[in-house]
Amino acid sequence: MATISSVSPLAPDAFPDLPVIEGVTFSTVAAGVRYQGRTDVMLAKLIPGTALAGVFTTSATRSAPVLDCQDKLGRASEDGAAILVNSGNSNAFTGKGGVSAVEEITAATAAACDVPQSRVFTASTGVIGEPLPFEKITAHLTALASQLDTSGIAAAARAIMTTDTFPKGAGTEVKIAGQTVKIAGIAKGSGMIAPDMATMLVYIFTDAKLPQAELQAMVSGHNAQTFNCITVDSDTSTSDTLIVAATGASGVDVSGDLAFSDALHGVMLDLAHQVVRDGEGATKFVEITVTGAASDRDAKTHAMSIANSPLVKTAIAGEDPNWGRVVMAIGKSGAAADRDRLSIRFGDVVVAENGWVSEGYDEAKAAGHMKGEELFIGVDIGLGEGRSTVWTCDLTHGYIDINADYRS
Amino acid sequence: MATISSVSPLAPDAFPDLPVIEGVTFSTVAAGVRYQGRTDVMLAKLIPGTALAGVFTTSATRSAPVLDCQDKLGRASEDGAAILVNSGNSNAFTGKGGVSAVEEITAATAAACDVPQSRVFTASTGVIGEPLPFEKITAHLTALASQLDTSGIAAAARAIMTTDTFPKGAGTEVKIAGQTVKIAGIAKGSGMIAPDMATMLVYIFTDAKLPQAELQAMVSGHNAQTFNCITVDSDTSTSDTLIVAATGASGVDVSGDLAFSDALHGVMLDLAHQVVRDGEGATKFVEITVTGAASDRDAKTHAMSIANSPLVKTAIAGEDPNWGRVVMAIGKSGAAADRDRLSIRFGDVVVAENGWVSEGYDEAKAAGHMKGEELFIGVDIGLGEGRSTVWTCDLTHGYIDINADYRS
Incomplete structure (x- = not known):
């Protein structure tokens, strides 16, 4: 496996100081899925009432986790939700075994986090066509759930990297009628592929409150102007995933609010640009x-x-x-x-x-x-x-x- | 300008021994359009009655010579025809000056070869956006016309190269009802680049006799399975041109003959493969x-x-x-x-x-x-x-x- 050690010349100076989003907690672990000596699994737990919106690859050969997420996305999260991501193995083109691996991981995550299995969203990124050793992940879920912390987003950004040369984060705060709403997001991607296919994963969190359908419409619209407007090499991943989670914990209703929409657009564009800046071999x-x-x-x-x-x-x-x-x-x-x-x-x-x-x-x-x-x-x-x-x-x-x- | 001197590792051992096609004569000259110390203009003269068929780039920014050829192609050539090609300058994106250059060159070729200007087909390949110094070409037309020779096709293949690493030729003979029909063709392309855009030019000659409309249908059909099925880098030239000329000089009517169609397909496929074999940087x-x-x-x-x-x-x-x-x-x-x-x-x-x-x-x-x-x-x-x-x-x-x- 390749080791591309030097950081992209286009990288930001440092990982940004992201706001803490109330209603979401993070933990990470070095599960040894493929990489050694680094974290490779992140867990994010979301409070009941969180609205989740997403956009996924349009590839006809998309991976089992993507199909599972697409199936689950539109529903409500009255009982909370969780996001579980591993790097090192994409669980793509893995046949029925890939579907079983998603089932095992989502069941174990649901049990550990006490959320319905139908509200566990997974993603896998890394080498393709090799069976995902899901038991390396499920073995750590109780520990992951016990270590959940509001301040873990920077560590999460590192755990989802494959051979990205830098972790990617962006966030902002926006005043809505005198109250503050926060947005923070992380991404991995386009830093290539020493293992295999470039995959882009993006997770954005906000404590804003708005209906799922409105959040989905906003995310899809912004996605068309941000992530769908970047390209490194014209090749489309089987695993691309963007999920935005609005916990509502701020109590601030942002329905129809243009300032919130603009702020979310800004965070998405910032992360999209960071993906390009970590494009394989990029110097411009x-x-x-x-x-x-x-x-x-x-x-x-x-x-x-x-x-x-x-x-x-x-x-x-x-x-x-x-x-x-x-x-x-x-x-x-x-x-x-x-x-x-x-x-x-x-x-x-x-x-x-x-x-x-x-x-x-x-x-x-x-x-x-x-x-x-x-x-x-x-x-x-x-x-x-x-x-x-x-x-x-x-x-x-x-x-x-x-x-x-x-x-x- | 780049000099890429080494021959592609995928090149054929030698330029093939092509059959002489009755009804077409060739000459070449070193006009100094851009390159020094090599030929850069080829002239081919075709006898009265020759049927010409062609396929051109579908680029929306195609060059002035391409537009001129497309305008002229469908008609008959009772009074003969000529093909004039220069390398070193593509006369593309050259505005009204580019159209004037085509007019000057086709008029001078018509006069020197004693064929109608409406039956002179030109192509230019090389650097883009620079005015074509057409007077360097027209100054040689009388000399070119006086040196026309049936055996000049190999020299023509060399004159149309830009930075191809080898000249490309293919030919065959086919028996039709006991009589022999010959096909010989040349191509340049996909090697290119030092000057600018990759351009593919292909000229194929046969002494077979068949109506223009039938030749065009055959060429278009074969093109879909040969030249339109190759790619080096997904970039489409503004100058791509394929012309097939059937002089009829053999007297053999090949209308509806599958053996001739197959033979023409074989020559087109051979040339298409040679273009890929000279793909920029190709080793496989x-x-x-x-x-x-x-x-x-x-x-x-x-x-x-x-x-x-x-x-x-x-x-x-x-x-x-x-x-x-x-x-x-x-x-x-x-x-x-x-x-x-x-x-x-x-x-x-x-x-x-x-x-x-x-x-x-x-x-x-x-x-x-x-x-x-x-x-x-x-x-x-x-x-x-x-x-x-x-x-x-x-x-x-x-x-x-x-x-x-x-x-x-």
Whole structure:
């Protein structure tokens, strides 16, 4: 198994100081599922009345834990709920044995936490196609339940890492009618895969109070603008999971409150950006904004075509303001475009206008922008009002090192 | 500009000995469009009555020469035709100046070859967004026309290379009712890059006689199974062009003849495979066959998702029989699949069956297959009768070297 020890150059300076969310407690353990010498299981327990909303991978080969979560999600949690996550083994493509493992783990978690089994949500991330040694996890559940603590979120962020190069957390506080509501979330992902497939897991907690259906609608809407707008290598995990839990413990009803919605959006976007910043081999964080498309959907198609193009991503790695490759990516995307109406910007430098290189284009200035760590590519299609912003990273030798040179 | 001097390890031993096609003559010149010390323009002249069929990039940002060819293609060539190709500059994203350059070149070619301007087909391949110095080409047209020769096809294959590491040719002879019909073709592509976008150009000639509409239908059908089934990096050129010219000089009418159709298919497939074998940084040639899909279209979607997945391609580079990544690529493709019905084969080794690793799976044997230069990945979806075969190469440090480390 690969050991990629150095932290991404795009990592934040430190794990943030997250607010403590009333109504949720955490514990972690080193169960030895696959990794040695580190924690690999996290448990989060949620108080009765917590509303849970989620978004999962759309993969047709999604894992047993994902299918189980999707089945359970919509219901109420009058008797509380729990989240149990292991790293090191994804329990994906493990046949009927995988389903049994989920059953064993959720039953043991329910018993240890005194919550209904129908309210236990699990996720597994790591190597694929190997039976999950669930008994290594269930053996620790009584101890995990006895050590639950309100301040354990940073430790939880570490326990769910596979080969991420840094733990990912984001949080905020928002005033609603003079009262404070807190949000804190953690994520793992896109740091690759020495074991196997990149999986993204995200857990966000708030003490706000709102109905499950409203929370789900808010989370799905924000997800479309945050996690669904990032890409490292165009490959979609079988295990991607996002869960947001609103404990209601603050007593503050945030139904219909835009400030809360904005705050939750901010936490989700922060975590999504951190996933890109830990992209395999990444040395550049790239924001791509497409405007003037025939529709928002067309703008997203163009933006993702640029963000996923190996030729664009290698040009970025080479610090080359290679706008020809951006034109190519727009051309192949399948969305509407007119070569002679395109304009392209790298940072503040207008590179191309009306289908040709801009008059007075300063190649040295554009090349200067490409030397930075935070890049911006702006494209105007010149056809309509559609717009989209997505985020990605560059494609470097580091990506090949992680995925080819090391044997999982 | 990059110089990638070493020949692909997957290259054929030598350029093939192609049959001479009656009715077409070739000449080449070193015009200095961009490259120094090599030929960079080819001219092919076709006799009156030649039927021409073609397939072009579907890019929304296709180049001026492509648009011009598409406009001209369907008509008859009672007065003959000509093909003029330059390398070093793609005349793409060059605005109105690009259209003028095509006009100048086709007018000069028509005059030098004594064919109608409406029957002159041009293509340009190389750097994008720079004005094409068309006068460097038109200055040589009288000389080119005076040197036309039936035996010049190998030199033509060299003149259209950009940074391909070997010239690509394929040909065959087929007996139709006791008479011989010949086919010879050349291609450039997917090696490329030092200048800019990967472009694929293919020209195939035959002395067979058949109506243009029938030739076009045959070429379009074969293209769907050959050139449209290869991928190096999922990026689509703005200049891709395939033209097949049937001079009719053999006098052999091949209308409705399956042997001719099969022979043409074979030449097209051979050239398509050579393009993959010269894929940027390629060290492995990979055939991917998907069977048992709900439809042929679904099978192609799955196969291309596998062939384009960076995680699958880097695993191949690492000689890792990483079937988990194949499962992932099937799951994300969007086409119908059922995790628990999948089976996967690497070479002759059955890796996974019914949604889990195969009983008696021999990892060492699968790893042994991955060490070869010619790999096979077989997937059965287990849902229907749809099938598709596509071809690709691995993703290596060489790809990054060519596209990032060298400045175009």
